[in-house]
Amino acid sequence: MKTLRLLLVTALWITLCTGFYSCSKDLESVPLDYMGGTDTDKEFANYGITDFKDIEMRSCSGIDDNTGDYRWGQANFAGLRKNHLWIASFDRDSKQKLAEWTDTKEFQKTRRIHIGYGEYKDVTISGIALRQIYSKANSFVAFVQLQGSNYGENLYIFKTPTSIKELKGIDYCSIQEWYKESILIGNCCYTLGGDTIAVFKEGFSGGSPLTSKLISYTEDIIAYRANYSDAIYLTKYNYGSGEKEWNTEISELSKEPKDAKITISILDSSTNIWKYKADIVHYDGTKKDYTFSINIETGTIIGEELPISYANLKGTWNMTKCYGWEYNGDGVKEDWTEDVKGEYIFFESTHGNGGYFDGDDTSYFASSLQGNKLILENSNWLIGKSITITKLTATELHITATEASSVENYEMKKR
Incomplete structure (x- = not known):
């Protein structure tokens, strides 16, 4: 029995802020016929996929911490079933099925692609892998990678109860849940149907985020520690413009020692006056907390509550x-x-x-x-x-x- 293997992707994403990730174009360095020591037949059967022998180019990833993109807790399977693209995804812990789908159109193993300057070449797809799937409300978005000799292609499939849409030409990027049942891929925000909602200029930089909460498709309220001064700020950041709409220093927290561990949580965000709590632990073990409120429209601190002393x-x-x-x-x-x-x-x-x-x-x-x-x-x-x-x-x-x-x-x- 032939054992297929899949190498763990080496192009890991770098977190820029609360959700932006850089993307990798390095497709050819990830051979899809390498499964990291996993017997695919065994794993297919382990997840209840018993009719796998008629699936060509079958692969699985994420089944443990040493194979594939395991960080989402998904066991992902892919291949060709009677020459139609087939994918299935399961929760790795519970083995509950997240999604399964077979394309209605035939898969073109050999295809002609444009390589630039009016030149073309013929390529043959020899490997298929489901990297990640995001499912919600009877819909899913799947990230599938195709590969052949000196060729790689990223395919994002948007499937709703009434539509199917494919997006190509996107760099290797994760699918991330975003605001109000939208998703983020790279610097673009999409509906679950694959329509573009917004294109972001750039992610937030300049500090280490402590907490954040989206208030629209493009706006985020972020608490962060500044890289250049270790001061603590709250900012309203607009991903569309790549600018801070306001930026307010939380002076009481900025006075804390630089080596203090500070965690910030939102106590109430039901109105435009948000209430926060900061839990502070000093190096010597001393613990304290501090609560404050801010008007998220203006960035004005509303009665910063001080420790009683x-x-x-x-x-x-x-x-x-x-x-x-x-x-x-x-x-x-x-x-x-x-x-x-x-x-x-x-x-x-x-x-x-x-x-x-x-x-x-x-x-x-x-x-x-x-x-x-x-x-x-x-x-x-x-x-x-x-x-x-x-x-x-x-x-x-x-x-x-x-x-x-x-x-x-x-x-x-x-x-």
């Missing part, structure tokens, strides 16, 4: 609003709210000493912090109440003071 509380905070509820003399719960002018609190140092000015007199206090709890000592202000810091940014401080019979909320702006 006296270093960040130090200064004077003008009260602007107070609201809450309390029980009246009849025992009925009443809500109230009022604008505040002329009152403020201040923290003189990083040790918790400060005071409250009510418009006429100042009440001094000492304090301590327990997480987000502010514990006042020797104070006539908010005496007997449990005080929680609910928001702390470079410009805003919100606290809530509670007791059994009332709740008071204070909103303050830094002077």
Whole structure:
């Protein structure tokens, strides 16, 4: 029994950003009749393909970490069934079939190709391999490679329930899921039917991405660490123009040591104000986190939330609003709210000493912090109440003071 083999592709793709890959034209260096030690008959049967003996030029790839393009977790099979191109793909772990298809038209093993300057040559296809398949919504896009002596051709097949389209002349590129059931091949965004949505000018460069999320076919919100300074930025990048629409430094993260490990996640993207969380680990094992929000239309930071510490509380905070509820003399719960002018609190140092000015007199206090709890000592202000810091940014401080019979909320702006 003849054993076919397939060499692992040496032209690996280089990640430029969140999805762009460079493409290789080196087709002739990948002999399709080399299967990396895999017995194709055995593997066909292992995936339930029992009628394989009538398949010519049969090949399989991705069946383990040493053969083919294994990185997608697919076991891919290809060949000619009664002189018609046949492909099948399976999930490598579950062996669930992802797609199977036989072309309706006959396969031309010998064909004449243009080699430039008006000259042609005859080539004979001797090898076929399915490199990758992307399947969704009863459709698939398959990347098939054909090869003969001193000849190679990449073929991308777009199959929907109502149409079949083939694209040729594209360099060796992966198929990547993109925005709203579109795919990316090289620098082109396609529908699942093979229609071009957008052609991208260039991928994002200049930094190491920490997180990203597409908001359109051409626009991406990317958090990244700059190559030239190690500063942390958020940018709205347009692949169509190859330009940053805005680029905002996250100053609190840029202050972290260069060797700090920073991971960023999106907490909320339901409106144009996105909320992020950064988890930070220092070399000595110290862990901290930082949350912030940004307007993705303008790139404006909305109230960067700071770690609760006296270093960040130090200064004077003008009260602007107070609201809450309390029980009246009849025992009925009443809500109230009022604008505040002329009152403020201040923290003189990083040790918790400060005071409250009510418009006429100042009440001094000492304090301590327990997480987000502010514990006042020797104070006539908010005496007997449990005080929680609910928001702390470079410009805003919100606290809530509670007791059994009332709740008071204070909103303050830094002077």
